[in-house]
Every structure is written in structure tokens, then in C-alpha cells.
Amino acid sequence: MNHIALPGGADPDLVRFPVDPRDRLRAWDASDEYLLRHLDETEAPLDGSVVVLGDRWGALTASLAAHTAHPPTQITDSYLAHRATELNLSRHGHTADAARLLSTRDLPPQRVDVLLVRVPKSLALLEDQLLRLAPAVHPGTVVIGTGMVTEIHTSTLQLFEAILGPTRTSLARRKARLIFCTPDQAVLAARPANPWPRRYQLPADAPLLAGRTVTNHAGIFSAERLDIGTRFLLEHLPVTQGAAHVLDLGCGNGILGLAAALANPAAELTFVDESFGAVASAEASFQDNTEGRKARFLVGDGASDLAPGSVDVILNNPPFHSYQASTDATAHRMFGGARRALRPGGELWVVGNRHLGYHVQLRRLFGNCRTVAGNPKFVILKAVKRG
Ligand SMILES: C[S@@+](CC[C@H](N)C(=O)[O-])C[C@H]1O[C@@H](n2cnc3c(N)ncnc32)[C@H](O)[C@@H]1O
Structure with a gap:
């Protein structure tokens, strides 16, 4: 026997990250x-x-x-x-x-x-x-x-x-x-060549990004085609002016932040994701489409590494299926971190499946939440940080 201590039999117990005492989900299976x-x-x-x-x-x-x-x-x-x-x-x-x-x-x-x-x-x-x-x-x-x-x-x-x-x-x-x-x-x-990362061209009718090509490392969200929720937010993307600091929160291949950057050449962009592959994809997509423009690319947990009060606009298509935690908990954590990162008057824009009820969480956290647009499947919600 190697005498390996099995999880569950071990003391202290294993934990997930971030540690949440109310979280009853185990850290092993x-x-x-x-x-x-x-x-x-x-x-x-x-x-x-x-x-x-x-x-x-x-x-x-x-x-x-x-x-x-x-x-x-x-x-x-x-x-x-x-x-x-x-x-x-x-x-x-x-x-x-x-x-x-x-x-x-x-x-x-x-x-x-x-x-x-x-x-x-x-x-x-x-x-x-x-x-x-x-x-x-x-x-x-x-x-x-x-x-x-x-x-x-x-x-x-x-x-x-x-x-x-x-x-x-x-x-x-x-x-x-x-x-x-x-x-x-x-x-x-005789193993096959590695097909990753893959690149695809956005459709000719994709708002702000028509015909642009994005890079996708293996396993990231929507690695083969533009997600319909993302596309809906692209259609209603907020307009920013001057050196606004825009955060693409949970960026995936960085489509939302890239569109915000192309719409406002003076905007400062930050991209964050907890997936290393996603952040690498967003960086490659950005570099390929912006001719040497600078942006920040961070691997992290939501907006937790951003200075409080430093962001003007946050774009977020929250994760809805993940082994990492129950989805609601991740989205909720993202919204809380987003509120801290926003300056007073700053805006969080969220696209989500209608049935997920994000507006309830946003209203509780921000004290306000407006539906900017909706279709039978998705809603776009805006919450403003009050001073
Ligand atoms: C629904 S996808 C949206 C991706 C991209 N914004 C888009 O619209 O195509 C949600 C993203 O959130 C990321 N994510 C999940 N948990 C996270 C966390 N705790 N912190 C940062 N990003 C996270 C996932 O890796 C995924 O890329």
C-alpha cells in the first residue's frame, strides 16, 4: 500500500476556492x-x-x-x-x-x-x-x-x-x-497534429466585428462560433467616450471587450477570466484586430484584482454551467466584485438567459437594475453603482 490518505478521511477537509462556509459542495468526488x-x-x-x-x-x-x-x-x-x-x-x-x-x-x-x-x-x-x-x-x-x-x-x-x-x-x-x-x-x-487554437471569422452581420477573426484556445466558451447571448449584447453595447475604463468580465475569447475597443479608440480595456486559455485567446484576438493597441489581460477570480472604484463600464455574460461552483454563486460573486470595481456612476451590463433572474441579484446588490433590451430568450440588464 502507498498509504495515500483519501479525501474525506483526511483531517482537515479539502476546500474549494474561494472558501465559502455556506458552500456545501465538496472539493472532491x-x-x-x-x-x-x-x-x-x-x-x-x-x-x-x-x-x-x-x-x-x-x-x-x-x-x-x-x-x-x-x-x-x-x-x-x-x-x-x-x-x-x-x-x-x-x-x-x-x-x-x-x-x-x-x-x-x-x-x-x-x-x-x-x-x-x-x-x-x-x-x-x-x-x-x-x-x-x-x-x-x-x-x-x-x-x-x-x-x-x-x-x-x-x-x-x-x-x-x-x-x-x-x-x-x-x-x-x-x-x-x-x-x-x-x-x-x-x-x-503517428498522433494527429494539434488543431488548437482554432480561429473563426465573425459573421458579416455581427455588430462592430463583421468579418473579424478571433482566436480560441481549447475548452473555452463558444470556441467554435459566436454565442447568441454574446451577439445580443453586441447589438446593444453601451457607447463610451474618451478614456473610459471598460472591463470585459469573464471575457472568454474577448469578443465583447474587443467590440468596445473598436467602438471607442480612446477606451482603456481590461480583460479578466478564470480560464488561462480564455485570457490567452482574448489577448490573441485583441492583438490581431487592434494594430498594437495596449490592453490589460488578467487571469483571476472575477473583478477581485481590480482597484476599487477604477472602472467605468463592465460587460458581463456570466457563466451558466460550470463545475467550479453552482452557477448562481459564481454570477453573484462576479456582480459583487463588479460593484466594488466600478466608480460611482459606473455601469454593469449583463446579458443572461431570461429565466436566470439576474435582475433580482442585481437589484439587491446595486439598489437598481433596468432591462435595456429583451428577446424571447435573453435579457440585457444594466445596474448603476450609486455614489
Ligand atoms: C458565458 S462565458 C462568456 C464569455 C465571453 N464573455 C462571451 O460572451 O463570449 C463566461 C466566462 O466566465 C468565465 N468565468 C467563470 N468563472 C469565473 C470567475 N470566477 N472569474 C472570472 N471568470 C470566470 C468562464 O471561464 C467563461 O469564459
Whole structure:
């Protein structure tokens, strides 16, 4: 036995980030537990270069840190996952250097002896990351994936097969499954080229952005085409004058901020997202379409890193499905951070599905909220920060 402490049995407990005492959602699930139990029972060798891909809240990294010969490398697209991992390492008595935290955009390690994959929701992200890691994988690499049964599809297994080598799955246990893949030199050598990042041209009738091309790293929101909610906000984008500071909050590929920049050449733009891939996409899209104009690109949790009272207009299409937290909670946190970041008189513009009822939260936080436009599916809401 490797004597790996399983989440839930450990004291103190693992947490998500940001820590919310009212949050009853756990920081691990049966698939994390299944993988750790398997590594424990099979005495898997953890003495080489261990890479953990897609760890949601650091449950795998924090539990393994005491059992690997060298600090494990965690690779994730999520800023929140990195912060949670740091907290969970420290809650388990580890220093910050007990694991190496990399983003999906960082250069991956040159050699991988054990590759543990928490299967991401996005097949594209899995494809991109397996292709980026493939040069470091060798026939002796132990590759084990894990996920809930609902997250592992034939297409998931086909990716492992096409990029690394023969793949099979375990029996389901508490609705989780393991994926066992045996890297094969011939398969590794013949792997397909990485199709990411992808670029697409915006339709000729897209307001402010007709015919422009945007860059999309794997796994980001609306990576294949313009989202209809985003498009609706583009049609009603607020007009800014002079050196207004505009924040594209939860920017994805940065379409909203790019449109605001093109509409007002003097505007100062900041783009924020918790996805490393999204921020990299927004930066590439902006650079390709603005001829050397400067803007700020931040990976972070909502507007929390912006100076209070520093922003004039915030554009926001909040996340509506995410494993990171219940959607309402994320949107609510974003709205609260947006209010702090706005100067008195500053405006938050939100597009959302009609049924999500964001106006209730906005009215509670800002004391006001106006519906600027609506169609059968979406509403655009505006809340003004009062002085
Ligand atoms: C519905 S998408 C909108 C993307 C883009 N603005 C658009 O309209 O195409 C929501 C975005 O919020 C980001 N997001 C989720 N949680 C976040 C957080 N806590 N802080 C910052 N961004 C977050 C997601 O990564 C995603 O890119």
C-alpha cells in the first residue's frame, strides 16, 4: 500500500476556492477517490515525474504530494483550481513547493512517467492537453484517467487511443470509472497534429466585428462560433467616450471587450477570466484586430484584482454551467466584485438567459437594475453603482 490518505478521511477537509462556509459542495468526488484508492492498492510507482492533469480543486495533487518522490506537477486551465490546490496543500501541512502548478498554456514537463488525468468536461481541452503532453510520454509511462461515468464517452476513450495508445476502462464504482491507457511508440509517433487554437471569422452581420477573426484556445466558451447571448449584447453595447475604463468580465475569447475597443479608440480595456486559455485567446484576438493597441489581460477570480472604484463600464455574460461552483454563486460573486470595481456612476451590463433572474441579484446588490433590451430568450440588464 502507498498509504495515500483519501479525501474525506483526511483531517482537515479539502476546500474549494474561494472558501465559502455556506458552500456545501465538496472539493472532491467519487472519481478522485477511485483513482487514489487504485494508486494505493496497486502500489503504483510514484517515483518518476508525476503529472496530474485537470485536478478540479487539488484533491489529487494534495493527497499525492506526500507520496511522490518529486513534487507532482499539476496542469489545469483554471485559476480557481490553482488557488484551491495551494490552500489544500497548506491545510495538509505542505509548503507551496510541494507541487508545481502549471497552466494549460505553460510549457509541459519534458518527461512524464505517471500521467493522471481527471477527465475534463471539454473534450477539446483533453485533446489539446494530451497532444501537448504526448512528446513527454513514453511506452513506460503509467497513464490512468478518472471521471464520473457520465463524463466518460466513447469519444473520450478514442482520444486516448488516437494520441497515446490502447485504452480500456474499469468497472464503475460509485458512478465513477477509471481509464487505463498503455502508451505505444507507433501511436505516439503517428498522433494527429494539434488543431488548437482554432480561429473563426465573425459573421458579416455581427455588430462592430463583421468579418473579424478571433482566436480560441481549447475548452473555452463558444470556441467554435459566436454565442447568441454574446451577439445580443453586441447589438446593444453601451457607447463610451474618451478614456473610459471598460472591463470585459469573464471575457472568454474577448469578443465583447474587443467590440468596445473598436467602438471607442480612446477606451482603456481590461480583460479578466478564470480560464488561462480564455485570457490567452482574448489577448490573441485583441492583438490581431487592434494594430498594437495596449490592453490589460488578467487571469483571476472575477473583478477581485481590480482597484476599487477604477472602472467605468463592465460587460458581463456570466457563466451558466460550470463545475467550479453552482452557477448562481459564481454570477453573484462576479456582480459583487463588479460593484466594488466600478466608480460611482459606473455601469454593469449583463446579458443572461431570461429565466436566470439576474435582475433580482442585481437589484439587491446595486439598489437598481433596468432591462435595456429583451428577446424571447435573453435579457440585457444594466445596474448603476450609486455614489
Ligand atoms: C458565458 S462565458 C462568456 C464569455 C465571453 N464573455 C462571451 O460572451 O463570449 C463566461 C466566462 O466566465 C468565465 N468565468 C467563470 N468563472 C469565473 C470567475 N470566477 N472569474 C472570472 N471568470 C470566470 C468562464 O471561464 C467563461 O469564459
